[in-house]
Amino acid sequence: NAGVTQTPKFQVLKTGQSMTLQCAQDMNHEYMSWYRQDPGMGLRLIHYSVGAGITDQGEVPNGYNVSRSTTEDFPLRLLSAAPSQTSVYFCASSPGAPGSPLHFGNGTRLTVT
Amino acid sequence: KNEVEQSPQNLTAQEGEFITINCSYSVGISALHWLQQHPGGGIVSLFMLSSGKKKHGRLIATINIQEKHSSLHITASHPRDSAVYICAVKNFGNEKLTFGTGTRLTIIP
Numbered sequence: 001n002a003g004v005t006q007t008p009k010f011q012v013l014k015t016g017q018s019m020t021l022q023c024a025q026d027m028n029h030e031y032m033s034w035y036r037q038d039p040g041m042g043l044r045l046i047h048y049s050v051g052a053g054i055t056d057q058g059e060v061p062n063g064y065n066v067s068r069s070t071t072e073d074f075p076l077r078l079l080s081a082a083p084s085q086t087s088v089y090f091c092a093s094s095p096g097a098p099g100s101p102l103h104f105g106n107g108t109r110l111t112v113t
Numbered sequence: 114k115n116e117v118e119q120s121p122q123n124l125t126a127q128e129g130e131f132i133t134i135n136c137s138y139s140v141g142i143s144a145l146h147w148l149q150q151h152p153g154g155g156i157v158s159l160f161m162l163s164s165g166k167k168k169h170g171r172l173i174a175t176i177n178i179q180e181k182h183s184s185l186h187i188t189a190s191h192p193r194d195s196a197v198y199i200c201a202v203k204n205f206g207n208e209k210l211t212f213g214t215g216t217r218l219t220i221i222p
Contacts, residue, residue, distance in 0.1 A: 031208060033208075033210075035212075040214065042117065042201075042211070042212030042213050042214045043199070043201070043210075043212040045209055045210060048208055048209070050208055058209060059209070088154065090156060092156075100161070101146070101158040101161050102146060102148070102158045102210075103158065104148075104155070104156040104158075106154065107154050107155070107156075109154075
């Protein structure tokens with residue numbers, strides 16, 4: 001049982017480049033979310049989804065797009081990378097019942113130069 | 114927006130000591146999570162609380178809904194408990210979580 005799988009683990013981009021961070025879970029969880037973690041700040045929600053075909057914005061959605069075509073996958077797209085998007089990104093999932101525990105991926109460390 | 118405050122920010126203790134980490138929030142919530150982030154960066158869910166107290170091994174989590182406060186206790190602390198402990202709250206009516214900035218715990222042998 002793989003849990004939540006994030007790829008890649010590390011990525012370096014130049015300003016203006018685009019890329020997709022992949023997130024997949026094999027637990028049939030309805031709820032999936034993307035967070036960024038910056039030094040001195042708590043994890044901040046970028047986008048989330050409560051089920052296939054449904055997505056919504058979090059606290060810091062600008063510069064990012066998401067889609068949820070299947071229950072398993074929730075990719076995060078950076079449209080035109082900026083140095084301010086240098087961060088560690090985490091994907092998480094949960095069964096969706098109120099207050100369910102979260103399962104996190106191992107994170108993607110992104111550097112934008 | 115719910116404001117989540119954790120204290121202390123950093124805590125160093127000797128092996129075997131009883132550890133308490135605190136989390137306060139400003140607005141009523143439907144659930145509170147305690148998470149552990151290892152030095153390698155991975156995040157693990159420890160507890161989800163909506164009331165009362167939960168225990169798992171040497172870890173105990175409590176929540177006081179009226180006082181908007183939760184504590185995470187570690188008994189008989191061990192160097193492997195060294196990690197960042199993060200509190201996150203779920204507001205009523207939506208799926209969004211607000212996170213504290215974490216407490217960095219170091220246990221010295």
